[in-house]
Amino acid sequence: MKDIHMTRSTAANRYLALGCGIMAVSTGAIFARLADAPPLVIAAYRVGLATLVLLPVALLKARRQLFNLSRRELLLALAAGFFLALHFATWISSLEYTSVANSVVLVNTNPLWVGLLTPLVAKEKIKRAVGISIGMSVLGGILIGWGDFAGGGQAIYGDLLALAGSWSAAAYLLLGRKLRRSLSLLSYITICYGTAAVCLWSAVLILGLRVTGYSAQTVMYFWAMALFTQLVGHTSFNYALKWMSAGAVAVTLLGEPIGSTILAYFLFNEGLTGFKIAGGLFILSAIYIAAASEKGKGVDLPSRASHNGTIS
Helix, strand or coil: CCCHHHHHHHHHHHHHHHHHHHHHHCCCCHCCCCCCCHHHHHHHHHHHHHHHHHHHHHHHHHHHHHCCCHHHHHHHHHHHHHHHHHHHHHHHCCCCCHHHHHHHHHCCCCHHHHHHHHHHHHCCCCCHHHHHHHHHHHHHHHHHCCCCCCHHHHHHHHHHHHHHHHHHHHHHHHHHHHHHCCCCCHHHHHHHHHHHHHHHHHHHHHCCCCCCCCCCHHHHHHHHHHHHHHHHHHHHHHHHHCCCCCCHHHHHCCHHHHHHHHHHHHHCCCCCHHHHHHHHHHHHHHHHHHHHHHHCCCCCCCCHHHHHCCCC
């Protein structure tokens, strides 16, 4: 009975985490569009401020695990951080050239890439239900962006940047899935977000971009992205990766286009069409199918992360 109670409690926690994560990441495109700063600077502040908040907590709560990582774990975490930095750099840059709907739909095609790469990278078979949900989610994303794809060179460039963001996000999720089996949440996100921050700030300094003198409003958006979109949003999905496949989590991330499209409708007057509503229904159905397919999974056996007093 105790094991059943733990399984149900863990399932409830991960679904709650995913729900909070969807709401939080949906604000990312909005805050990035509102912030009056170059895309790389926005991305650097987003993960940089998040890392500053995390670091003292990690040194206090997870010091032992952080200083006892294996070479493989460290390299994989650094690689995940690099792909996270690449994801933010390309995706936030895409918002300069194309609409919020275009950008968010294209960057969230990552379930397709995760589905194709999971058997090779994570050594996991894609469940039939997850495969169906991947197809439905991509179709939903196409419907959301249908009729909203603008012509012209700049829009195409923005679309390609968003696709590059999708590919790097897929790599980030797959690496996270491998690491979260053994690493605590706090250890993983500290290294991952910290690496992304170092990569992005290095790019900002090398390119000589302005890093100070922004308006109070823009600084507020930097902090909003760091505290809400990053620490609540991305961390929620990294939490779920311990128990759910990368494919299922990637499908759940497709809730972001729905939230972002609704927010863009109210804030930027970007149209909310029948196609977008239909696409949203497809995505919601895909999320439900993917989540339901994971219900049979029990709680993992305690990893060494749980023996170090850190958060799973």
